[in-house]
Amino acid sequence: MHNLAQRRGVSASEPGVSSSNSVGNLIDKFFYEVYASAVNNGVLNKLAASDTVILLVSGLSAFFDFKVRRIPNWLIASGLLCGIALNAIQGSNHLLNSMLGFLVGIAVLMLPFALGWIGAGDVKFFGVIGALLGVSWLPRVFFYSALTAGMIALVYLVAGLASFTRLKAFWVDIKTATISMGHVLPDPVYVRSKENGGSVPWGVAFAAGTIIAYYADPSGHWAGF
Numbered sequence: 001m002h003n004l005a006q007r008r009g010v011s012a013s014e015p016g017v018s019s020s021n022s023v024g025n026l027i028d029k030f031f032y033e034v035y036a037s038a039v040n041n042g043v044l045n046k047l048a049a050s051d052t053v054i055l056l057v058s059g060l061s062a063f064f065d066f067k068v069r070r071i072p073n074w075l076i077a078s079g080l081l082c083g084i085a086l087n088a089i090q091g092s093n094h095l096l097n098s099m100l101g102f103l104v105g106i107a108v109l110m111l112p113f114a115l116g117w118i119g120a121g122d123v124k125f126f127g128v129i130g131a132l133l134g135v136s137w138l139p140r141v142f143f144y145s146a147l148t149a150g151m152i153a154l155v156y157l158v159a160g161l162a163s164f165t166r167l168k169a170f171w172v173d174i175k176t177a178t179i180s181m182g183h184v185l186p187d188p189v190y191v192r193s194k195e196n197g198g199s200v201p202w203g204v205a206f207a208a209g210t211i212i213a214y215y216a217d218p219s220g221h222w223a224g225f
Contacts (some may be wrong), residue, residue, distance in 0.1 A: 005043070053082045054132055054214065058207040061125050065203025071121030076128055083131030085197025094134070105138055122202040129210050137213060140223050145209025149200045 057079035061071050080102065087098035105127035112118045129137050217223055 005038045031086075050086050050132070053079065053086065054210065057082075057128060057132070058210050062204045062207035063123075064202075065119075065121065065201045065207075069201065070119070071125050071203050073124075073159045076121070076124045079125075079128040079132050083128060083133075086132070087134070097134040097136070101133060101135040101138060102127045104135050105130030108138075108142075111199075118202050122206065125203055126206055129206060133210070133214060140213040140217070140220055140225065141206070141209045143209070143223050143225075144212040144217075145202070148208040148212075149202060149205035152205060153202050200210075 049119055057075065059076055061079075064071050064075065083102070084095065084098050106123055109118060109123040113120060113123050126138075126142075129141055133141070149176040213223070
Protein backbone atom coordinates (compact mmCIF):
# COMPACT_ATOMS: atom_id res chain seq x y z
CA MET A 1 0.00 0.00 0.00
CA HIS A 2 1.42 3.38 -0.95
CA ASN A 3 1.64 5.92 1.84
CA LEU A 4 0.31 9.47 1.68
CA ALA A 5 3.66 11.00 0.72
CA GLN A 6 4.03 8.63 -2.23
CA ARG A 7 0.50 9.35 -3.40
CA ARG A 8 1.41 13.03 -3.48
CA GLY A 9 4.53 12.24 -5.55
CA VAL A 10 7.08 12.67 -2.74
CA SER A 11 9.15 9.79 -1.39
CA ALA A 12 9.60 9.70 2.37
CA SER A 13 13.20 8.59 1.92
CA GLU A 14 13.97 11.07 -0.83
CA PRO A 15 16.80 13.46 0.05
CA GLY A 16 15.73 17.04 0.61
CA VAL A 17 12.46 16.26 2.35
CA SER A 18 12.47 18.48 5.42
CA SER A 19 11.11 17.62 8.85
CA SER A 20 8.39 20.23 8.41
CA ASN A 21 7.15 18.39 5.33
CA SER A 22 7.12 15.15 7.33
CA VAL A 23 5.01 16.78 10.02
CA GLY A 24 2.71 18.18 7.35
CA ASN A 25 2.36 14.72 5.82
CA LEU A 26 1.46 13.24 9.18
CA ILE A 27 -1.22 15.91 9.72
CA ASP A 28 -2.57 15.32 6.21
CA LYS A 29 -2.67 11.59 6.86
CA PHE A 30 -4.47 12.06 10.16
CA PHE A 31 -7.23 14.21 8.68
CA TYR A 32 -7.50 11.94 5.64
CA GLU A 33 -8.02 8.89 7.85
CA VAL A 34 -10.58 10.74 10.01
CA TYR A 35 -12.49 11.78 6.91
CA ALA A 36 -12.29 8.29 5.39
CA SER A 37 -13.53 6.76 8.64
CA ALA A 38 -16.44 9.19 8.76
CA VAL A 39 -17.39 8.38 5.18
CA ASN A 40 -17.08 4.63 5.68
CA ASN A 41 -19.20 4.73 8.83
CA GLY A 42 -21.82 6.95 7.19
CA VAL A 43 -21.40 9.67 9.84
CA LEU A 44 -21.25 12.50 7.31
CA ASN A 45 -24.32 11.19 5.49
CA LYS A 46 -26.25 10.98 8.76
CA LEU A 47 -25.30 14.51 9.72
CA ALA A 48 -26.20 15.85 6.29
CA ALA A 49 -29.50 14.01 6.34
CA SER A 50 -30.42 15.16 9.85
CA ASP A 51 -29.51 18.77 9.09
CA THR A 52 -31.60 18.67 5.92
CA VAL A 53 -34.62 17.30 7.79
CA ILE A 54 -34.26 19.76 10.69
CA LEU A 55 -33.97 22.79 8.41
CA LEU A 56 -36.68 21.62 6.02
CA VAL A 57 -39.24 20.74 8.72
CA SER A 58 -38.51 23.93 10.67
CA GLY A 59 -38.66 26.14 7.59
CA LEU A 60 -41.88 24.66 6.23
CA SER A 61 -43.56 24.71 9.66
CA ALA A 62 -42.68 28.38 10.10
CA PHE A 63 -43.95 29.16 6.61
CA PHE A 64 -47.31 27.41 7.04
CA ASP A 65 -47.85 28.77 10.55
CA PHE A 66 -47.15 32.32 9.44
CA LYS A 67 -49.09 32.06 6.20
CA VAL A 68 -52.21 30.05 7.11
CA ARG A 69 -51.80 29.72 10.91
CA ARG A 70 -51.80 25.93 10.68
CA ILE A 71 -49.08 23.30 10.38
CA PRO A 72 -50.28 20.43 8.16
CA ASN A 73 -50.38 16.90 9.57
CA TRP A 74 -48.42 15.48 6.62
CA LEU A 75 -45.49 17.69 7.59
CA ILE A 76 -45.75 16.66 11.24
CA ALA A 77 -45.90 12.97 10.32
CA SER A 78 -42.97 13.26 7.91
CA GLY A 79 -40.82 15.05 10.48
CA LEU A 80 -41.70 12.52 13.17
CA LEU A 81 -40.89 9.50 11.00
CA CYS A 82 -37.62 11.03 9.83
CA GLY A 83 -36.64 11.94 13.39
CA ILE A 84 -37.28 8.43 14.70
CA ALA A 85 -35.56 6.79 11.71
CA LEU A 86 -32.44 9.00 11.87
CA ASN A 87 -32.07 8.34 15.58
CA ALA A 88 -32.86 4.61 15.29
CA ILE A 89 -29.93 3.99 12.95
CA GLN A 90 -27.62 5.46 15.58
CA GLY A 91 -28.64 2.95 18.24
CA SER A 92 -31.29 2.12 20.81
CA ASN A 93 -30.26 4.95 23.17
CA HIS A 94 -30.79 7.55 20.44
CA LEU A 95 -34.12 5.96 19.53
CA LEU A 96 -35.30 6.09 23.14
CA ASN A 97 -34.12 9.69 23.44
CA SER A 98 -36.04 10.55 20.28
CA MET A 99 -39.28 8.94 21.43
CA LEU A 100 -39.03 10.59 24.85
CA GLY A 101 -38.41 13.90 23.11
CA PHE A 102 -41.64 13.55 21.16
CA LEU A 103 -43.73 12.58 24.20
CA VAL A 104 -42.25 15.22 26.52
CA GLY A 105 -42.49 17.90 23.85
CA ILE A 106 -46.22 17.32 23.55
CA ALA A 107 -46.83 16.83 27.28
CA VAL A 108 -45.29 20.14 28.39
CA LEU A 109 -47.53 22.11 26.02
CA MET A 110 -50.83 20.44 26.83
CA LEU A 111 -51.84 23.09 29.38
CA PRO A 112 -51.13 26.08 27.09
CA PHE A 113 -53.01 24.24 24.34
CA ALA A 114 -55.99 23.58 26.63
CA LEU A 115 -56.10 27.28 27.50
CA GLY A 116 -56.09 28.22 23.83
CA TRP A 117 -52.74 29.97 23.97
CA ILE A 118 -51.12 27.71 21.41
CA GLY A 119 -52.37 25.67 18.47
CA ALA A 120 -52.47 21.89 18.10
CA GLY A 121 -50.05 22.09 15.17
CA ASP A 122 -47.59 24.04 17.31
CA VAL A 123 -47.77 21.39 20.04
CA LYS A 124 -47.15 18.58 17.57
CA PHE A 125 -44.34 20.53 15.92
CA PHE A 126 -42.58 20.92 19.28
CA GLY A 127 -42.96 17.17 19.75
CA VAL A 128 -41.36 16.61 16.34
CA ILE A 129 -38.46 18.83 17.40
CA GLY A 130 -38.02 16.57 20.42
CA ALA A 131 -38.05 13.52 18.13
CA LEU A 132 -35.45 15.05 15.84
CA LEU A 133 -33.05 16.45 18.43
CA GLY A 134 -33.79 14.36 21.51
CA VAL A 135 -35.38 15.22 24.83
CA SER A 136 -32.27 16.88 26.25
CA TRP A 137 -32.47 19.69 23.67
CA LEU A 138 -36.03 20.74 24.49
CA PRO A 139 -35.30 23.14 27.43
CA ARG A 140 -32.83 25.20 25.37
CA VAL A 141 -35.06 25.14 22.29
CA PHE A 142 -38.02 26.34 24.36
CA PHE A 143 -35.87 29.07 25.97
CA TYR A 144 -34.92 30.56 22.62
CA SER A 145 -38.44 30.00 21.27
CA ALA A 146 -39.90 31.98 24.17
CA LEU A 147 -37.46 34.82 23.51
CA THR A 148 -38.43 34.80 19.84
CA ALA A 149 -42.15 34.76 20.71
CA GLY A 150 -41.60 37.70 23.07
CA MET A 151 -39.91 39.70 20.33
CA ILE A 152 -42.72 38.88 17.90
CA ALA A 153 -45.30 39.99 20.48
CA LEU A 154 -43.38 43.23 21.02
CA VAL A 155 -43.33 43.90 17.29
CA TYR A 156 -47.09 43.25 17.17
CA LEU A 157 -47.67 45.74 19.99
CA VAL A 158 -45.52 48.42 18.37
CA ALA A 159 -47.17 47.86 14.99
CA GLY A 160 -50.64 48.01 16.54
CA LEU A 161 -51.48 44.42 15.62
CA ALA A 162 -52.13 43.49 19.25
CA SER A 163 -53.10 45.26 22.48
CA PHE A 164 -52.67 44.80 26.21
CA THR A 165 -56.30 43.73 26.44
CA ARG A 166 -55.14 40.30 25.29
CA LEU A 167 -53.35 39.91 28.63
CA LYS A 168 -56.67 40.48 30.39
CA ALA A 169 -58.27 37.90 28.09
CA PHE A 170 -55.58 35.37 29.06
CA TRP A 171 -56.39 35.90 32.75
CA VAL A 172 -60.10 35.43 32.08
CA ASP A 173 -59.31 32.20 30.21
CA ILE A 174 -57.39 30.85 33.21
CA LYS A 175 -60.17 31.73 35.68
CA THR A 176 -62.87 30.26 33.44
CA ALA A 177 -61.00 26.99 32.91
CA THR A 178 -60.21 26.70 36.63
CA ILE A 179 -63.70 27.46 37.90
CA SER A 180 -65.32 25.09 35.38
CA MET A 181 -62.78 22.36 36.24
CA GLY A 182 -61.70 22.25 32.60
CA HIS A 183 -65.21 21.89 31.17
CA VAL A 184 -65.16 25.37 29.59
CA LEU A 185 -62.06 26.07 27.52
CA PRO A 186 -61.18 28.99 25.25
CA ASP A 187 -61.54 28.86 21.48
CA PRO A 188 -58.57 27.38 19.60
CA VAL A 189 -55.83 29.86 18.83
CA TYR A 190 -56.41 29.73 15.04
CA VAL A 191 -60.06 30.75 15.57
CA ARG A 192 -59.14 33.72 17.75
CA SER A 193 -56.37 34.75 15.38
CA LYS A 194 -58.93 34.97 12.56
CA GLU A 195 -61.36 36.94 14.70
CA ASN A 196 -58.98 39.30 16.50
CA GLY A 197 -55.55 38.86 14.91
CA GLY A 198 -52.29 39.57 16.66
CA SER A 199 -51.69 36.13 18.17
CA VAL A 200 -48.08 34.96 18.22
CA PRO A 201 -47.26 32.32 15.56
CA TRP A 202 -45.58 29.82 17.87
CA GLY A 203 -44.61 27.63 14.92
CA VAL A 204 -42.35 30.45 13.74
CA ALA A 205 -40.99 30.90 17.26
CA PHE A 206 -40.29 27.17 17.67
CA ALA A 207 -38.56 27.03 14.29
CA ALA A 208 -36.34 29.99 15.16
CA GLY A 209 -35.66 28.60 18.63
CA THR A 210 -34.61 25.27 17.12
CA ILE A 211 -32.17 26.87 14.68
CA ILE A 212 -30.65 29.12 17.35
CA ALA A 213 -30.32 26.39 19.98
CA TYR A 214 -29.01 23.67 17.68
CA TYR A 215 -26.76 25.66 15.37
CA ALA A 216 -25.94 29.03 16.97
CA ASP A 217 -25.62 27.86 20.59
CA PRO A 218 -25.11 24.08 20.55
CA SER A 219 -23.05 24.10 23.75
CA GLY A 220 -25.55 26.24 25.67
CA HIS A 221 -22.94 28.92 26.37
CA TRP A 222 -25.26 31.82 25.68
CA ALA A 223 -28.33 30.26 27.26
CA GLY A 224 -26.40 29.22 30.34
CA PHE A 225 -27.61 25.60 30.24
